[in-house]
Amino acid sequence: MVTIKDVAKATGVSPSTVSRVIADNPRISLDTKKKVRKAMKTLGYHPNINARNLAVKSTKSIGVIMPSSANKALQNPFFPEILRGIGSVIHDVQYSMSLSTGETEEEIFEEVQRMVYGSYVDGVILLYSRVNDRVTSFLRERDFPFVVVGKPYDDINEVTHVDNDNYKAGQEITKHLIELGHKKIAFIGGSKDLFVTMDREAGYEAVLNEAGLENCEDYKVHTEFLKSGGREAVERLLFLDTPPTGMVVSDDLMSLGVLSTLEELGYSVPKDISLVSFNNVYLSEITRPALTTVDVQIHTLGAQSAKALIEKTQNKSEPAKRIIIPHKIVYRDSVSRRGTL
Amino acid sequence: MVTIKDVAKATGVSPSTVSRVIADNPRISLDTKKKVRKAMKTLGYHPNINARNLAVKSTKSIGVIMPSSANKALQNPFFPEILRGIGSVIHDVQYSMSLSTGETEEEIFEEVQRMVYGSYVDGVILLYSRVNDRVTSFLRERDFPFVVVGKPYDDINEVTHVDNDNYKAGQEITKHLIELGHKKIAFIGGSKDLFVTMDREAGYEAVLNEAGLENCEDYKVHTEFLKSGGREAVERLLFLDTPPTGMVVSDDLMSLGVLSTLEELGYSVPKDISLVSFNNVYLSEITRPALTTVDVQIHTLGAQSAKALIEKTQNKSEPAKRIIIPHKIVYRDSVSRRGTL
DNA sequence: CTGTTAGCGCCTTCAG
DNA sequence: CTGAAGGCGCTAACAG
Secondary structure, three states, rough: OHHHHHHHHHOOOHHHHHHHOOOOOOOOOOOHHHHHHHHHHOOOOOOOOOHHHHHHHOOEEEEEEEEOOHHHHHOOOOHHHHHHHHHHHHOOOOOEEEEOOOHHHHHHHHHHHHHHOOOOEEEEOOOOOOOOOHHHOOOOOOOOOEEOOOOOOOOOOOOOOOEEEHHHHHHHHHHHHHOOOOOOEEEEOOOOOOHHHHHHHHHHHHHHOOOOOOHHHEEEEOOOOOOHHHHHHHHHOOOOOOOOOOOEEEEEHHHHHHHHHHHHOOOOOOOOOOOEEEOOOHHHOOOOOOOEEEEOOEEEEEEEEHHHHHHHHOOOOOOOOOEEEEOOOOOOOOOOOOOOO | OHHHHHHHHOOOOOOHHHHHOOOOOOOOOOOHHHHHHHHHHHHHHOOOOHHHHHHHHHEEEEEEEOOOOHHHHOOOOHHHHHHHHHHHHHHHOOOEEEOOOOOOHHHHHHHHHHHHHOOOEEEEEEEEOOOOOHHHHHHHOOOOOEEEOOOOOOOOOOOOOOEEOHHHHHHHHHHHHHEEEEEEEEEEEOOOHHHHHHHHHHHHOOOOOOOOOOOOHEEEEOOOOOOHHHHHHHHHHOOOOOOOOOOEEOHHHHHHHHHHHHHHOOOOOOOOOOEEEEEOOHHOOOOOOEEEEEOHHEEEEEHHHHHHHHHHHHHHOOOOOOOEOOOEEEOOOOOOOOOOO
């Protein structure tokens, strides 16, 4: 390994000078800088990160914590996409990202501990948000920089997070259905203790009430990440006395399952039933029919969270922020107009 | 930050003793070990990774390089799943993983350089394999430990890789179609310079020839990652004089697109056309119809690659290996028997 | 069984 | 503008 000393020797200067050249210190003459840089190049010098980190007590690396992967949720294309978003800014500022790998909540917690105690990373991005989360408490106690993607459960004003306005999104997409003449609209969401679900659902309800439409519990189903297309959930809806004509599904991947079940049961989308959902991952444009869905700009979500985190690591007194990424509805083919009945 | 010295002072021993306790060195008396451990606990000591890395010249961290994300391919659920696989072993051995984030080939190359030159990682897992890849050459030149998931292009015997027997898988799945009476079978694959595609296709061809079935170029289409369901590709197939009755598609996500296009054009799967594919990601069980696909055990692919890499970093003279992960066909509903025509 | 000493490669005062 | 010296936190001989 070629070190700073080798470069120094080759150039006939001192190691500290070389160090200063690396930092592009203005008090070094252009001449020596050039000399040194040339030597670095020919010798193939590259700074040793660990040594630098040790010296400056920073790692220029951030940790990304995925939700526990007990279920299939991780196969949601949402994740690679958000990683890309994070990656894009990470790359620009020459940081690196360290991915959590735990399967269980316990494992994840251990890993976060290692990350912060071991000075692996300068900050952490949480790709989930859960009630009573040990990780969050831990991070807050230690006053360790972190941001969450989504809506934090506790002390929402004190943890910076980047999120969509899921309430509004829920309203808009539901309104879209109503404007097309739908009066019986159901909501299919994931686990009830996910804020995304709750917010989107709240928006849905608000619009229903406002429009004076039926807003009954029967029309709302929550299922764990959909196994076998969430068959039971969908069936329950369809076997009601007055089944819905429209469905608001809280995730594209879920929609795929719902779509399948629906058509298997002999319902045609959008002819018999209209369906809208959220996220706009790639697959929502290759389903049949292609999904009308709200684009939450996953990539931006990731990018902004990284940006916010880095700011925070660089300036600890940066105040907690809430960053709302705008969404927009992408109109495709999963909805149709209802004759006024 | 509490350091080894603090612990030493608190316990009344020397720093090196503490260090040895950390390493669980057998030559330290149980008594002092206990004392030291207790002090570590009460003081809240955690080793500083950077310092250790610097001292031992190892990072206990591996880099994971994703393909360039110019296209939508990254939204393939394949990736999160393989990351989970890698993560599972990484976690057990207390390593960490650093994810590449580059969008372009160029960016990726830069990042790999940083990773190896900067001693960020001990080794690297390549999640892709491309002809004439700078990254691969770079790694080989520098004799830096790496493994590739899939089949490497150059010097296949000198780079350890973990892969499926895609040729065989291609044969088996095609044979399945034949056994059900299909005689006109097409192949839809991704880019031709991906070995996965080529291998699967070769298997397909072999079986066709063996069975004395038509193996014409018209039946093979290659498309970049399917935009809008690979409409053109599928159409080309269907508008042939004798359109195929069976299709072998080289990826589940692609299959979804094909499925949509097919049904939009009025063909029913599996009634009119049978379709089989590869990977068995979660969505293949919630499509309509659910896909008969070969399960390539993505998770295992990831886990084994991590395992092989770690072995390699720990023992540089570990020989290059080829690790083949067994596959198996998962029978679902996208195929049907053909009357003998 | 344990302490002392010397680095790992880099950065950062403090002098000059 | 540049050099010398010390230290970041930990490990690894080398002594005892």
